[in-house]
Amino acid sequence: METVSVKPSYREPWKHRQFGLVLVDRFCEPHYGLGKPVRWQIGLESEEPFGIACLWETRIWPKIKRQSCHSPCSRSTPTSTR
Numbered sequence: 001m002e003t004v005s006v007k008p009s010y011r012e013p014w015k016h017r018q019f020g021l022v023l024v025d026r027f028c029e030p031h032y033g034l035g036k037p038v039r040w041q042i043g044l045e046s047e048e049p050f051g052i053a054c055l056w057e058t059r060i061w062p063k064i065k066r067q068s069c070h071s072p073c074s075r076s077t078p079t080s081t082r
Contacts, residue, residue, distance in 0.1 A: 004055075013055035021051045 004010045026043030044050055 010055055013057045018056050020054045020056045022054050023049050023051055025049045027052070 005014050024043075025047060026041050028039050028041050030037035031040045032038075
């Protein structure tokens with residue numbers, strides 16, 4: 001069951017349909033196969049850029065003279081082993 005609509009990190013951007021696409025040539029994910037996190041770098045064999053779906057929200061940082069920024073977040077899920 002998809003939980004993105006109820007998780008605190010994703011709930012508001014999901015409700016307001018703040019969808020985006022982040023272009024990358026690689027990204028890192030922790031892999032826990034040996035019991036402790038090992039950083040895996042993931043990318044295309046061709047090293048070409050590709051897109052990752054994301055949600056975004058605007059954050060205001062009061063301690064930094066009320067500056068705001070767009071903060072993307074992506075959500076990865078384990079692939080099925082069926």
